[in-house]
Amino acid sequence: MRARWAVLMSDDLRKPVGLTVFERPDVKTRVQHSAASWIAVEVLRPVWLWRRELFLLAVPVLAALGGAGAVWAAVGLDVNAVIGSALMAGGAAGVLLLGSVCVPVVRTALRVWLSHARVRRQWDKACRFCGLETIAVRVPRVKYVTDLPTGSRLRIRLPRGQSAADLEAGADRLASALDVRAVRVHPNPDAARWPDVDILRKHPFRDEMRNPMMIRSPLVDADRWSLWDGVPVGMDDMGAWAQLRLPGRNVLVGGEPEAGKSVAVSNVLAAAALDPDAVVLGIDGKQVELGLWVPVLSAPLAVTIEDACALLDGLVAEMDGRYAKLASSGARVVTRDMELPLVLLVVDELRLFTAHPDRKLRDRFNRVLTDVVARGRAAGIIAVCATQKPSSDVVPTSLRDLFAYRWVLRCSTRDASDTVLGAGWASEGHNAASIAPEDRGLGLLLAEGGVPASVKAAFLSDGDIAQVVARGAALRDGGRT
Numbered sequence: 001m002r003a004r005w006a007v008l009m010s011d012d013l014r015k016p017v018g019l020t021v022f023e024r025p026d027v028k029t030r031v032q033h034s035a036a037s038w039i040a041v042e043v044l045r046p047v048w049l050w051r052r053e054l055f056l057l058a059v060p061v062l063a064a065l066g067g068a069g070a071v072w073a074a075v076g077l078d079v080n081a082v083i084g085s086a087l088m089a090g091g092a093a094g095v096l097l098l099g100s101v102c103v104p105v106v107r108t109a110l111r112v113w114l115s116h117a118r119v120r121r122q123w124d125k126a127c128r129f130c131g132l133e134t135i136a137v138r139v140p141r142v143k144y145v146t147d148l149p150t151g152s153r154l155r156i157r158l159p160r161g162q163s164a165a166d167l168e169a170g171a172d173r174l175a176s177a178l179d180v181r182a183v184r185v186h187p188n189p190d191a192a193r194w195p196d197v198d199i200l201r202k203h204p205f206r207d208e209m210r211n212p213m214m215i216r217s218p219l220v221d222a223d224r225w226s227l228w229d230g231v232p233v234g235m236d237d238m239g240a241w242a243q244l245r246l247p248g249r250n251v252l253v254g255g256e257p258e259a260g261k262s263v264a265v266s267n268v269l270a271a272a273a274l275d276p277d278a279v280v281l282g283i284d285g286k287q288v289e290l291g292l293w294v295p296v297l298s299a300p301l302a303v304t305i306e307d308a309c310a311l312l313d314g315l316v317a318e319m320d321g322r323y324a325k326l327a328s329s330g331a332r333v334v335t336r337d338m339e340l341p342l343v344l345l346v347v348d349e350l351r352l353f354t355a356h357p358d359r360k361l362r363d364r365f366n367r368v369l370t371d372v373v374a375r376g377r378a379a380g381i382i383a384v385c386a387t388q389k390p391s392s393d394v395v396p397t398s399l400r401d402l403f404a405y406r407w408v409l410r411c412s413t414r415d416a417s418d419t420v421l422g423a424g425w426a427s428e429g430h431n432a433a434s435i436a437p438e439d440r441g442l443g444l445l446l447a448e449g450g451v452p453a454s455v456k457a458a459f460l461s462d463g464d465i466a467q468v469v470a471r472g473a474a475l476r477d478g479g480r481t
């Protein structure tokens with residue numbers, strides 16, 4: 001790096017003292033060889049980047065010039081009158097500008113406007129430091145800035161010759177140059193030149209004191225919900241709600257004991273409870289996890305493997321019936337406009353059934369569950385399975401691959417993380433074993449065809465669940481009368 005200004009160095013320590021070092025990226029560029037290009041780079045570019053601030057400063061200056069010009073034209077060169085009118089016009093414009101800042105909506109708009117300009121400047125500078133400047137001194141340009149609770153999302157326009165992969169390769173360096181937690185690049189499948197970049201500033205799941213935050217589910221206050229709509233289950237690390245689109249998709253949730261699986265599953269159950277049209281079925285080897293939901297279940301909670309097999313047999317019969325109806329009506333999948341309700345099957349603690357000591361019952365359970373998960377999707381049957389011990393004997397790969405959504409909460413090993421997400425994700429940095437033990441409810445959510453995203457489940461306390469269940473039961477009773 002070159003320092004623009006000389007810096008006083010203390011002889012013995014060789015640490016900079018006095019003036020701060022003004023660092024510049026040490027990039028050799030073609031345009032620095034002519035006066036015109038020097039002006040473009042050293043003058044016009046900074047002016048362009050500071051244009052919003054300069055515009056605000058220019059308002060009183062232009063008003064003063066305008067006032068002076070008008071008086072000059074009207075009364076001739078009367079120095080006192082010209083200076084006086086310039087001061088008055090400039091002052092009036094300045095006061096008007098400051099006065100408008102007192103209006104909250106103007107102040108907010110101005111703050112956002114200027115803060116976006118600052119983000120653009122920081123981005124421009126970071127790109128130049130990180131070697132993303134082309135030989136024609138162009139860098140990826142910010143077209144739009146969107147504020148998110150934990151940072152900013154930028155829509156970027158790449159200079160010709162660069163790709164989103166170049167940004168991805170420099171993401172760590174950009175994060176360091178911007179002095180933020182992380183920079184994440186999202187290639188744009190529709191327009192390769194316009195990727196999105198997330199700049200993560202705040203910790204998404206910790207409060208100011210670095211304590212884990214509780215996220216309140218919107219379902220707790222909702223009067224009703226439809227499983228056909230997206231189900232908000234938690235927040236991603238940009239502070240946006242992670243939604244599950246359940247029709248046609250199954251969900252697998254895995255993680256070590258006390259990682260927050262039941263809470264994660266509660267979010268789906270809450271949406272189903274508030275949908276009076278949905279059929280909700282539960283299998284719970286521990287009895288207590290789904291016990292609170294019993295009033296909204298459409299059949300008794302299955303707690304033994306025999307009950308579970310009987311419930312699944314009934315579901316297979318329902319599924320076959322639905323396929324017969326679909327075939328006769330010429331349809332391929334159950335859709336919202338059909339009379340058939342969505343069925344939500346929740347299996348908590350899969351391990352107690354798929355690794356049951358009775359081999360015959362275990363094989364029967366595995367066979368019927370795999371059938372429901374594999375064929376149920378088109379028939380409007382959604383399976384949500386949670387397991388404490390994500391290993392291949394509990395969740396065979398053939399079963400795991402049938403889940404479109406895989407959500408892994410903290411695990412003890414990277415293999416366990418990969419068992420839920422799929423082989424290879426841990427080595428690409430998506431490893432639930434690296435989640436801190438105190439971050440309960442935090443996990444990696446993989447939606448089919450995507451990349452695992454950090455998502456913290458919204459928390460529903462027993463009291464919240466009781467409220468939702470009471471509302472759901474009332475909705476169902478209302479439907480029956």
Ligand SMILES: Nc1ncnc2c1ncn2[C@@H]1O[C@H](COP(=O)(O)OP(=O)(O)OP(=O)(O)O)[C@@H](O)[C@H]1O
Pocket residue numbers: 213214215255256257258259260261262263264289388440441442456457458459
């Ligand atoms: N999303 C969350 N936000 C905040 N705290 C959470 C969250 N999820 C879980 N917790 C905390 O972790 C505790 C354990 O959660 P939960 O019962 O869901 O874990 P689990 O993985 O189902 O455990 P087990 O495997 O033993 O059944 C909860 O009582 C709660 O205190």
